[in-house]
Every structure is written in structure tokens, then in C-alpha cells.
Amino acid sequence: MVPSLNAEVSLLGFGCMRLPLVAPDKPEIDYGLGRKMIDRAFECGVNYFDTAWMYHQGLSETFIGEALSKYPRESFYLATKMPAWLASSPAEVEKIFSEQLRKCRTEYFDFYLAHNLARGNFKRFQELEIYEFLAKKKAEGKIRRLGFSFHDNPEILEMVASAYPWEFAQIQLNYVDWETLDAKRQYEILTDRNIPVIVMEPVRGGALAGLNEKALGILKKADPGAGPVSWALRFAGSLPNVFTVLSGMSSPAQVEDNLATFENFRPLSAAEQDVLKETAAAYRASGTIPCSGCRYCMPCPVGVDIPRVFAIYNHYKALNDAHMAPIVFRNTYITLLETEKAHNCAECGQCQSHCPQGIKIPGHMKDIAAFAAAG
Numbered sequence: 001m002v003p004s005l006n007a008e009v010s011l012l013g014f015g016c017m018r019l020p021l022v023a024p025d026k027p028e029i030d031y032g033l034g035r036k037m038i039d040r041a042f043e044c045g046v047n048y049f050d051t052a053w054m055y056h057q058g059l060s061e062t063f064i065g066e067a068l069s070k071y072p073r074e075s076f077y078l079a080t081k082m083p084a085w086l087a088s089s090p091a092e093v094e095k096i097f098s099e100q101l102r103k104c105r106t107e108y109f110d111f112y113l114a115h116n117l118a119r120g121n122f123k124r125f126q127e128l129e130i131y132e133f134l135a136k137k138k139a140e141g142k143i144r145r146l147g148f149s150f151h152d153n154p155e156i157l158e159m160v161a162s163a164y165p166w167e168f169a170q171i172q173l174n175y176v177d178w179e180t181l182d183a184k185r186q187y188e189i190l191t192d193r194n195i196p197v198i199v200m201e202p203v204r205g206g207a208l209a210g211l212n213e214k215a216l217g218i219l220k221k222a223d224p225g226a227g228p229v230s231w232a233l234r235f236a237g238s239l240p241n242v243f244t245v246l247s248g249m250s251s252p253a254q255v256e257d258n259l260a261t262f263e264n265f266r267p268l269s270a271a272e273q274d275v276l277k278e279t280a281a282a283y284r285a286s287g288t289i290p291c292s293g294c295r296y297c298m299p300c301p302v303g304v305d306i307p308r309v310f311a312i313y314n315h316y317k318a319l320n321d322a323h324m325a326p327i328v329f330r331n332t333y334i335t336l337l338e339t340e341k342a343h344n345c346a347e348c349g350q351c352q353s354h355c356p357q358g359i360k361i362p363g364h365m366k367d368i369a370a371f372a373a374a375g
Helices: 031-043 060-068 090-103 119-127 130-139 154-163 183-192 204-209 213-222 228-237 252-263 270-285 306-318 324-333 350-354 361-374
Strands: 012-015 048-050 077-082 109-114 143-150 168-172 197-200 242-247
Touching (some): 031 252, 048 242, 060 090, 077 090, 090 130, 119 130, 119 154, 143 154, 143 197, 183 197, 213 228, 228 242, 228 252, 228 270, 306 361, 324 361, 350 361
Parallel strands (some): 109 143, 143 168, 197 242
């Protein structure tokens, strides 16, 4: 129970940004498999479901509305978000909110977030007086709890967190970003203000599931029976001010693995925290690009599949085999369409302006294109 929120939220939350797909290169959700995953999570006590207007190119809200419609409305918590950057007027804000209620088949949202209040988005949010609009919807009973999600630096978070009487906040937090993106300071800013925290990207978009050999070896030595995802989820769930950890589950196997971690949840010990510090150092040393696969950078104006290019490159960097790693890279990279490859990058910078991680995408694309050309 979170007293300030008057809500008994499951520590594991179901993130609906990476649902199973009908085809790997399409946004359409596999409804049959997705429903089975939602049902399995629900029957095991997961009661928090997080979606957003832009997830799966606008299809996620419709899916979760349909998937949850068979359950009593009071038996789960539904969360979605307002994308300020997509609105140019108060009328458009109203239109988006009304459409979200329709798509999600609900009369109210248990948790509603201002989506990604980074510096530029926060300016638009204030100009359109979106907080005032959402506060009105809360007074009408269409929003039960009002918060925000965030991808930026601690200085901007201080400004956002102090601007309005927020009831909760959602931040990217994992044992690598604890220092790399100063998630520790962000967590402390919110905790000092008594703002409960939701964690997103606890496995860094799946990157912490596929660790390099050295990092994985550190975890295996500490606990041979625990997988890397379990370690990552336990890190986030062990923080006292965190009330739910969102996992973007894409398969039944991931659902089962996550459920096993939270069934008899064990907070990390001090010794285990030290193990993760060592693991994070080994992960960073591999030279991987800190892409979480969120796809906020897409679509690319010239067709480059930025997240997939990074995923292929990161897989190569994580392999501790000087002979096989380049071969694996070439064999995977060749599966991309010619228009999707890194050498097509026009260096327009549009992607970089939308990247929550602040990745210098054009520069990395140039480097990867050169590496691919070198064969």
C-alpha cells in the first residue's frame, strides 16, 4: 500500500510498449498471444498496466483496453500518458484525452502521466496549460492520480518536480543508469519531495538481459541460479520509494521469468549491490551504445532502422570472441533492408532531438557504417 496514493499496486507492473508482434517489422500486436500474457500476469497478482498514446504507433491503448475489458474495472490500475509535443492547441489536448478514454474502454484512468517532461516538452506542456486541464479532469473523476514521466537530467527534474503538486513520477532507473545517467540523483530528488516512484527501463530495453561475457560471469559467480533479468528487476524493486517496476514483456517466457522474480521478492543485500556495481562497470567497458530500444527516434526521414542497427552493433560488442563477433555482426546486419542500414543516415539530427538517452545518433551511425563497410 502506498498511503499517499491510496493504492495497493503490485510491485511488478506490465509495460505495454513492447508487446508481442504479428511480424517483427510491423507495429501490429499479436492479440491472441498478448491476451494470454496479460491474463497470466493478472491471475498471478499483477494489477498495474502502463500504456501510452504513441506505443506501438498508436495501437497499444486499444489493445490493453480490449484485453482488460473482461475484468471488473476496480480490479486493476490503468495508466496512460499525455504527449504534449503532439498537441498544438488546448483543443487537441482535449481530443487526445477523450480518444484515450475511448480506446482504453474506460471512464477514468487510475494513473495519468504527462509524458516525457524533458526540457522542450515541458515548455510545450506549460504553454498549453496542460496541467490545469488534467487537474480539471481529475476533479471530474476521470483521473484518479496525476503524475509525470521523465527523460532528462537532474537539473531539469528539479524544475519539473517543483512546478506542480505531482502525486507520483516515472523515471528510467537501472543499475547501469544509476551512475551513467545519474538515476540515483533523480531518485533522490523525488524521494526528498515525497513523490513515489515508478521505474521504467529496469532492464534497459532488454540490454541488461544480454550482457557481455565478463559482466554475465560476475553475476553467475555470485548466484549461479539467477538470471541477469532477475538481478536487474531486484535492483529497481529494492528501492524503498519505488512502488512498481514496469517490465515491457514481449513473450510468455519473459512473463514467467518476471513473475518468478517477484513471487517471493528478495530485496538486494549490501553484498549483492556490490556485485551489481562490478557488473555495471564490466557492461560499460564493452563499448555498447546506451540505446534502450524505445523507438522515440523513429521514424527516420530516410528510413534507417536506428534501434535495430544499434541492437545488432551492441550484440557484436557484447560478444567476447574476436573471431566470431565480426562474423555475427555481418550475418545479422545483412538481414536489414538496404534503406535501413547506417550508411543512409543524412545527419539531420531529428532522431537525436527525440532520444531520451541523449545518444549522439548521427555520429554513431557514421561509425557503424564505416565498420560495416570495412567488412
